[in-house]
Amino acid sequence: MSQVFRRKPIADLTAHEGAEQSLRRVLGAGDLIMLAIGAVIGAGIFGAIGTAAAGQTDPSGAVIRYGAGPALVFSFLLLGGACALAALCYAELAAMIPHAGSAYAYAYATLGEFIAWIIGWDLILEYAVGNVAVAISWGDYFTTLLRGFGLDLPVWLTTGYRTAALSSNPAVHGLVDSAPRLFGLPVLVNLPAFGIVALITWLLMRGAKESARANNVMVIVKLLAIGLFLAVGFGSINPANYQPFAPNGFTGIHQGAAIVFFAYIGFDAISTAAEETVNPQRNLPIGILGGLAVCTLIYVIVGAVLTGMVPYQQLAVADPLARALEIAGFTAVGWVVALGAAVSMAAVLLVFQYGQPRIFFAMGRDGLLPAWAARLDPKTRVPSTTTLLTGGLVAVAAAMGDAAETYDLTNIGTLFAFAIVSIGVVVLRVVEPDRPRPFKVPLVWVVGPLGAAACAFIMVGLPVQAWERFGLWLALGLVVYAAYGYRHSRLR
Numbered sequence: 001m002s003q004v005f006r007r008k009p010i011a012d013l014t015a016h017e018g019a020e021q022s023l024r025r026v027l028g029a030g031d032l033i034m035l036a037i038g039a040v041i042g043a044g045i046f047g048a049i050g051t052a053a054a055g056q057t058d059p060s061g062a063v064i065r066y067g068a069g070p071a072l073v074f075s076f077l078l079l080g081g082a083c084a085l086a087a088l089c090y091a092e093l094a095a096m097i098p099h100a101g102s103a104y105a106y107a108y109a110t111l112g113e114f115i116a117w118i119i120g121w122d123l124i125l126e127y128a129v130g131n132v133a134v135a136i137s138w139g140d141y142f143t144t145l146l147r148g149f150g151l152d153l154p155v156w157l158t159t160g161y162r163t164a165a166l167s168s169n170p171a172v173h174g175l176v177d178s179a180p181r182l183f184g185l186p187v188l189v190n191l192p193a194f195g196i197v198a199l200i201t202w203l204l205m206r207g208a209k210e211s212a213r214a215n216n217v218m219v220i221v222k223l224l225a226i227g228l229f230l231a232v233g234f235g236s237i238n239p240a241n242y243q244p245f246a247p248n249g250f251t252g253i254h255q256g257a258a259i260v261f262f263a264y265i266g267f268d269a270i271s272t273a274a275e276e277t278v279n280p281q282r283n284l285p286i287g288i289l290g291g292l293a294v295c296t297l298i299y300v301i302v303g304a305v306l307t308g309m310v311p312y313q314q315l316a317v318a319d320p321l322a323r324a325l326e327i328a329g330f331t332a333v334g335w336v337v338a339l340g341a342a343v344s345m346a347a348v349l350l351v352f353q354y355g356q357p358r359i360f361f362a363m364g365r366d367g368l369l370p371a372w373a374a375r376l377d378p379k380t381r382v383p384s385t386t387t388l389l390t391g392g393l394v395a396v397a398a399a400m401g402d403a404a405e406t407y408d409l410t411n412i413g414t415l416f417a418f419a420i421v422s423i424g425v426v427v428l429r430v431v432e433p434d435r436p437r438p439f440k441v442p443l444v445w446v447v448g449p450l451g452a453a454a455c456a457f458i459m460v461g462l463p464v465q466a467w468e469r470f471g472l473w474l475a476l477g478l479v480v481y482a483a484y485g486y487r488h489s490r491l492r
Contacts, residue, residue, distance in 0.1 A: 225340020
């Protein structure tokens with residue numbers, strides 16, 4: 001058991017610098033902040049924000065969780081505070097360990113191999129499963145955009161099987177029976193969601209710097225779209241829509257925060273780029289903390305305007321910003337915002353799809369996954385095999401899946417990783433107190449435990465079903481570790 005919990009020396013984690021199995025350093029602090037905005041300002045602000053305000057019900061109309069209503073702004077402040085605690089811990093460890101593995105690498109250095117494996121396996125939920133939800137939301141906005149040009153795709157080509165089966169809308173739920181059939185099975189496929197994942201995967205194969213440039217362009221477009229929404233929305237606020245302000249009390253604020261938490265994980269995605277960052281000791285803390293601050297401010301402002309434009313009960317849709325503009329009589333502006341949302345979510349897909357293969361890469365390099373997971377393209381120096389694998393799996397899942405189901409798995413996986421990192425930074429202060437730290441968490445004995453506790457508190461707001469599925473996923477991970485990772489670990 002002591003071998004299973006053996007920590008990997010930080011010197012070993014950073015020993016790959018310049019070696020054949022290392023990534024190329026091409027990203028600066030500006031690139032990292034733009035990656036954070038690219039990841040955080042997306043499906044949460046253009047998609048899940050509506051569910052967080054209005055709540056969620058099952059097909060029978062029973063409440064799955066309560067919404068925050070106009071008090072959504074407090075949900076975002078709660079999230080920003082909890083994430084700031086975790087982000088400080090990430091910044092310290094990322095500056096010390098500029099390694100591609102993110103929380104997986106940090107856990108390996110602080111809490112040992114077994115915990116590192118659990119975190120690495122858990123991060124698959126954070127990135128790959130989260131991208132399924134983002135791709136589905138992207139498809140909804142893209143469909144709205146096409147309708148603005150008079151193009152209507154058949155509903156069975158824009159709705160996944162799980163979305164139709166779980167929908168409380170009778171028309172959508174009825175698609176399972178009315179859709180075309182192939183070999184007796186209903187043909188329900190979200191073609192736009194599949195297509196955007198395929199396109200993003202192709203872009204990522206071109207290289208890290210090229211991907212960052214594409215993200216920068218998409219971030220500018222999304223900020224312009226949000227600016228347009230705010231400019232129009234400010235003039236359409238009806239103070240009566242803010243009453244009642246917190247219809248479900250703190251329970252709604254808490255559960256609303258849990259719904260949209262997955263959108264705040266951009267700074268974790270930044271840490272996966274550590275091995276490709278120039279001067280990581282300086283640039284990683286700037287990118288992590290600066291990106292989180294900017295994004296939290298944007299969320300609070302958009303949440304206040306959105307719930308002031310229309311009654312919060314009408315926001316339980318896949319494209320709440322466009323719907324709010326449509327209800328307020330700005331249909332043409334809604335189409336423009338839908339275009340911005342489509343570009344915005346494409347940026348989220350790019351950043352998350354960027355992160356997942358690098359987790360696989362780090363685990364493969366350590367021997368916990370097969371050697372092909374650490375294979376790099378000789379020209380672009382990107383983990384090409386795992387990039388293609390991740391893209392393929394996410395594309396197929398997005399074509400068939402349901403966004404609401406995947407939000408919870410992403411949230412619980414991310415919160416678990418954040419809690420482990422918050423604990424790990426404290427542990428490392430004990431076991432290696434003299435190690436140079438380019439960035440140090442202030443009041444670490446308060447920030448670390450408080451960060452872990454805040455993440456655990458938000459996790460409590462998730463439904464029982466999310467905990468059950470998370471437990472099953474971790475159990476499957478333990479089987480894989482026992483069958484392969486335990487036997488092939490290079491550290492042992």
